[in-house]
Amino acid sequence: MHTRARDSEFTMLFQVIAYTFILFLSIICLVPFLLILSGSFSSNESIVRDGYHLFPTDFSLEGYKMVFKFPTQVLKAYGVTVFTTVVGTALGLFFITMAGFVLQRKDFKYRNTFSFFIYFTTLFGGGLVPWYIMLANYFNLTDTYTVLIFPGLMTPFLIILMKNFIRSAVPDELIEFAKIDGANDFRIYFSVVLNLAMPGIATVGLFLALGYWNDWFTSSLFINNPDMYQLQFYLYNTMNTITFIDQMAIGTGITLSQDVPTESTKMAMAIIVTGPILFLYPFVQRYFVRGLTIGAVKG
Amino acid sequence: MLKELNKNKMMFLMLLPTLIFFLINSYFPMVGIYYAFTRYDFEGGLFGSPFVGLENFKFLWQSGMLLKLTTNTVGYNLAFIILGNGLAIFCAIMLSEIRGKVFKKVTQSVMFLPYFISFVLLSVIAYNMFNYESGFVNTVLKRFEAGPVDIYNTPWIWVFLIIIFYLWKNLGYSMVIYLAAITGISDEYYEAARIDGANIFQRIWYITVPMLKPTFVILLLFSLGSIMKGQFDLFYQLIGNNGVLYNATDIIDTYVYRSLKVTFDIGMATAAGLYQSLFGFILIMTVNYIIRKVNEDYALF
Numbered sequence: 093m094h095t096r097a098r099d100s101e102f103t104m105l106f107q108v109i110a111y112t113f114i115l116f117l118s119i120i121c122l123v124p125f126l127l128i129l130s131g132s133f134s135s136n137e138s139i140v141r142d143g144y145h146l147f148p149t150d151f152s153l154e155g156y157k158m159v160f161k162f163p164t165q166v167l168k169a170y171g172v173t174v175f176t177t178v179v180g181t182a183l184g185l186f187f188i189t190m191a192g193f194v195l196q197r198k199d200f201k202y203r204n205t206f207s208f209f210i211y212f213t214t215l216f217g218g219g220l221v222p223w224y225i226m227l228a229n230y231f232n233l234t235d236t237y238t239v240l241i242f243p244g245l246m247t248p249f250l251i252i253l254m255k256n257f258i259r260s261a262v263p264d265e266l267i268e269f270a271k272i273d274g275a276n277d278f279r280i281y282f283s284v285v286l287n288l289a290m291p292g293i294a295t296v297g298l299f300l301a302l303g304y305w306n307d308w309f310t311s312s313l314f315i316n317n318p319d320m321y322q323l324q325f326y327l328y329n330t331m332n333t334i335t336f337i338d339q340m341a342i343g344t345g346i347t348l349s350q351d352v353p354t355e356s357t358k359m360a361m362a363i364i365v366t367g368p369i370l371f372l373y374p375f376v377q378r379y380f381v382r383g384l385t386i387g388a389v390k391g
Numbered sequence: 392m393l394k395e396l397n398k399n400k401m402m403f404l405m406l407l408p409t410l411i412f413f414l415i416n417s418y419f420p421m422v423g424i425y426y427a428f429t430r431y432d433f434e435g436g437l438f439g440s441p442f443v444g445l446e447n448f449k450f451l452w453q454s455g456m457l458l459k460l461t462t463n464t465v466g467y468n469l470a471f472i473i474l475g476n477g478l479a480i481f482c483a484i485m486l487s488e489i490r491g492k493v494f495k496k497v498t499q500s501v502m503f504l505p506y507f508i509s510f511v512l513l514s515v516i517a518y519n520m521f522n523y524e525s526g527f528v529n530t531v532l533k534r535f536e537a538g539p540v541d542i543y544n545t546p547w548i549w550v551f552l553i554i555i556f557y558l559w560k561n562l563g564y565s566m567v568i569y570l571a572a573i574t575g576i577s578d579e580y581y582e583a584a585r586i587d588g589a590n591i592f593q594r595i596w597y598i599t600v601p602m603l604k605p606t607f608v609i610l611l612l613f614s615l616g617s618i619m620k621g622q623f624d625l626f627y628q629l630i631g632n633n634g635v636l637y638n639a640t641d642i643i644d645t646y647v648y649r650s651l652k653v654t655f656d657i658g659m660a661t662a663a664g665l666y667q668s669l670f671g672f673i674l675i676m677t678v679n680y681i682i683r684k685v686n687e688d689y690a691l692f
Contacts (some may be wrong), residue, residue: 102590110485117482119497121559122634124516126531131519143530144519190411194402201395204404209690214616215418216672217680219664220647221657222423223416231415245412277401306509309624312652324511331515332631355525362515379602384564385571389572 125370131359133157139355154360155356159364167294168319169326175324176240177304182247184300185293192254193281198264205257210248224313239314242321245302250296257292257383258285295383298376305369327365336368407653426667431657440658447662456646457666466620470554475561476607482562483569484599489536499570503563507569510624517629521552546639553629553640555623565610572606573599584640608689614679616691619643619671643667 123146123365131144142149161167179270191210217223233239262285272281286293311325321329396403427447428441451457482502489495520527521542532538542548576599584594621642630640632653643663650660675691683690 099585099588099590102592106488106591107490110477110489111491114482114485114489114494114498114502118501121502121563124520124559125504127519128512129516129640139525141524143533144527145530146527185421187408187412190405194406197402197668200399202392206410207604208411208692210409213413215675216668217417218420218423219661219668220644220659221651221664222426223420224651225423225426225657226420243416246409251409259662277399278405281405302507306511308511323443324509326626327509328511331511348623358515359519362512366508366512373504373507374500377503381503381567384567385574 106292120170127218128359128362132356132363134356134359136354136356138145138162152356155360156364158357159360165318165326166361169321169323171321172237172240172320173305176237176290176299176307178242179299180241181300183241184250184296188246188250188254188296189258189286189289189293190281192258193285195251195257196259196276198266215250232271234314235317236314236318238322240310240320241304243310244300244307250299253383254289254296257295258289261288261292291379294379297329298380300384302369323365327361330361424661426657426661426664429658431661432607443658446688448666451659451662451666457663460641460643460646460663461670463640464619464621466645467553467621467642468614468679471557471622472614472618473613474554475558475565476610478558478562479565479569479601480600480607483566483573483603487570487573487599488565488595497568499563502566504561505562506564508560510628513560513625514628514631517552517556525676544635546636549630549636549640551625556629557625560625568605568610569603572603576602585599604691605689612678612682612689612691614673617671618674619667621645 126146127144130146131139131149132155133151133153134145134148135154138148138150138152148192174281194200195207197203227233227239227243233242266284266288268281270284277284307322308324308328311320311322314320315325363387395657425438426440428442430446431440433630446674453463472689486499491573518526521529521538523541526539526542529539542552580598580602581594584598602654612680619684621644622633623642623644626640626642626645627648628680630636630645643666647660647664647667650656679691
């Protein structure tokens, strides 16, 4: 009886600690977003005068108005990113699921050889510079959509994740049955495996899509044509230079005065670029958690 | 091989795109390692540039660059691994014991959110908080008449900031993995412990923590394998080309990137990249060998 009372006291104590600590961390995770949001809705003068605040002291939409005054550049960057994300994710998923399916087939004799061929690339590589020179000088991929899509198509980690997922989701007997019914391997993959591996496909697809959406690196290396900048690289440029304002000015023939709301514009740009993720996040998050859970437990 | 190819034509065909991808993206560039031994010139290309042997490595070593880059890279990664896993385990345990379902769901989502944003946005956040004129931190400091502090010119602060930003961005992700492992622990253990009179702290310490060991070891091994590869995006977006901070924050990846983009030092950059790859490779092999000796189940391959 005594221990039971002690136990509930300890549990009480633990709950208090846990709630406080988790709440504290959650607030820390959220505050930076609030700061950017607040900055984007503040007037530039108030930021220059008083600095960034948690809540806008002088509510204003001029940052957003500024971005959309000359929307061509932003919209182009959006277009590039949406296009590469959709095409890259679709292609990547197609290849990864096929590879995962083949590599987990026990009747495929060379599965371990090929698995190692893929895994080895995480152990050893040529490094950034040879990779860059090869794609740029030997494959001539500078300023192409191919280079924005190709490098992100797959990673060994995603293939292993998919392989594990298919192995646990599709029973071997099912594949045997389909074979007896006269279906070839692609047919089995297409009409049996794809249906059963949906949660895994959602997870890997999210990883791919996130990678493409957040990519700035490929643009920074391979893209010289501003019309082909990815969204994140466009934001990066906005942050680092004010040249985008000059570019807009040149593009439209309007010269801009000194009081351009750069600070609030930067924050508005950040919100516009991140917007879709924040908007979709509540919906996609649970797939991520579910997929990671299965993938992690299986190793 | 040919017989097998004939028998499983379709499966080979389905694997083909993946094989081609890794051939182009990973194996072909390995030929370019040769640049590390040349003084690269743009006219000559791969085999036309003059061969200089180990001169690039010698220079990197003598300039002290290699040593600095190595200690920074390994140091930051160790901090990431230890603090990252520690915090994730701690939070996962707290979260798993919390009773309020809604609270649990909401906070977990919130903590996972930073993982989804781009590193460019991270740099915007850092700028918003730490820039000299209008940064949030300086705004607050000014109110208490203690600032402003020129954070972007103070190298030692960035050692902490980089680690904190890393934790901030990755906490949710690793927490999910540990939460999954905790969910997998059978309730019977806890029931038995409760009957034996163990309180919640004892139950966590004697059941949950030991049961997380396999997950921890696997994650540890994976991260040890890539200890020479830095979080390039994180470092580059936070530090950029701010030379004042290099001493405290330069890692191999950022050095190589700058050598390629800014100084066009192809030979040197390839040498640094090759050193990174070889060092990492030897490290993984060693770690894997030791693990295999100790406990075969945990070995990577």
